[in-house]
Amino acid sequence: MITELFNIPVYLLPLLIFSLRVVDMTLDTLRVLFVIRGKKPLAWVLGFAQSALWVVAITSVLNNLNNLWNIIGYAGGFATGNVIGMLIEERLAIGHGHMRIISSRRGAAIAEALREAGYAATELSGRGKDGTVSVISSSVRRRDIMSVQKEIYKIDDDAFITVEDIRPLHRGFWRA
Amino acid sequence: MVFHAPAALLAADGPAWLAAIPPAALTAVIFAVRTFNLTLATLRLLSVVRGMRIAAWLLGFVQSFLFLSTLAGVMSNISSVPAVLAYAGGYATGLILGIEVEARLAPGYSLLRMVSSARGQPLLEALHQAGFGATELAGQGLNGMVSMILCYTPRKQAQTLIELAESTDPEVFITSEQVRMHKGGWPP
Numbered sequence: 001m002i003t004e005l006f007n008i009p010v011y012l013l014p015l016l017i018f019s020l021r022v023v024d025m026t027l028d029t030l031r032v033l034f035v036i037r038g039k040k041p042l043a044w045v046l047g048f049a050q051s052a053l054w055v056v057a058i059t060s061v062l063n064n065l066n067n068l069w070n071i072i073g074y075a076g077g078f079a080t081g082n083v084i085g086m087l088i089e090e091r092l093a094i095g096h097g098h099m100r101i102i103s104s105r106r107g108a109a110i111a112e113a114l115r116e117a118g119y120a121a122t123e124l125s126g127r128g129k130d131g132t133v134s135v136i137s138s139s140v141r142r143r144d145i146m147s148v149q150k151e152i153y154k155i156d157d158d159a160f161i162t163v164e165d166i167r168p169l170h171r172g173f174w175r176a
Numbered sequence: 177m178v179f180h181a182p183a184a185l186l187a188a189d190g191p192a193w194l195a196a197i198p199p200a201a202l203t204a205v206i207f208a209v210r211t212f213n214l215t216l217a218t219l220r221l222l223s224v225v226r227g228m229r230i231a232a233w234l235l236g237f238v239q240s241f242l243f244l245s246t247l248a249g250v251m252s253n254i255s256s257v258p259a260v261l262a263y264a265g266g267y268a269t270g271l272i273l274g275i276e277v278e279a280r281l282a283p284g285y286s287l288l289r290m291v292s293s294a295r296g297q298p299l300l301e302a303l304h305q306a307g308f309g310a311t312e313l314a315g316q317g318l319n320g321m322v323s324m325i326l327c328y329t330p331r332k333q334a335q336t337l338i339e340l341a342e343s344t345d346p347e348v349f350i351t352s353e354q355v356r357m358h359k360g361g362w363p364p
Contacts (some may be wrong), residue, residue: 074244082233124313
């Protein structure tokens with residue numbers, strides 16, 4: 001269908017199928033990741049565009065199944081688009097993450113530094129293997145996680161940091 | 177430039193081996209192939225959610241290749257009610273199987289949050305002795321002071337840990353969450 005429509009030479013078809021699949025799987029992966037984070041309008045738009053592109057790609061392949069390159073293009077595009085979607089989502093870094101920092105010696109300094117940098121931090125005192133430790137909870141925008149982590153390691157390079165995904169929160173103090 | 181696929185593998189109206197399968201067995205084949213395909217698809221999706229790029233690429237390639245080389249041909253043969261049911265049943269079964277396989281492989285880390293009202297201290301010691309990092313926080317519950325213990329563990333070991341905790345305090349309340357990334361800590 002698509003070869004007649006756009007007058008594409010047969011040897012370019014695998015490349016075209018690959019590109020279509022890369023774009024459609026990139027959109028699809030972004031859609032799945034947005035669904036998980038509860039972004040409804042974005043998920044709708046991406047879902048619509050993705051399925052429209054997919055129909056074109058699958059029909060081109062099914063009509064030309066005799067050429068193995070078409071199939072390799074289809075599968076390769078699927079796999080590659082999937083990974084590109086993940087990379088884009090990490091760059092966009094929409095949403096928030098919850099950082100939990102456990103520090104045995106410099107808890108107060110870390111909480112202080114976080115607040116100075118404009119983040120909300122809640123400090124709890126706890127007990128670990130070798131006595132008292134500080135547990136600091138801080139919810140930050142995902143795109144800020146790396147820089148916050150660097151700041152923390154400047155103060156205490158033994159700090160134990162974990163990050164969890166959180167759904168959008170209400171209330172609390174958020175960096176403007 | 178046209179790279180002809182072996183006819184046994186691919187053909188527009190289904191692979192050649194398909195014709196050799198008696199119609200009665202075809203339903204079972206559709207079910208099996210669909211189940212396997214969806215197992216791969218589910219594993220791929222869970223890799224995406226966990227940010228495992230290489231696994232996502234490989235699973236995606238195999239899943240997609242298998243789909244075209246088997247199911248795409250089979251699809252035109254799905255005309256009877258049992259065949260449709262087999263297709264849908266394979267989809268649903270593969271989904272569950274994928275979740276099951278992923279739970280067995282258990283990549284990544286979990287955070288276990290344990291709340292114990294009476295035996296926080298021995299629980300903490302037991303966890304440390306078993307070689308897990310754990311941090312105890314004091315909290316207030318319905319009947320006074322409780323201990324809340326945060327414990328990070330590879331997902332594979334979570335079950336061992338839960339059993340250990342339950343043997344120390346049968347009343348312990350445990351929740352588990354997925355941790356996306358972590359840095360530092362004990363044991364290293």
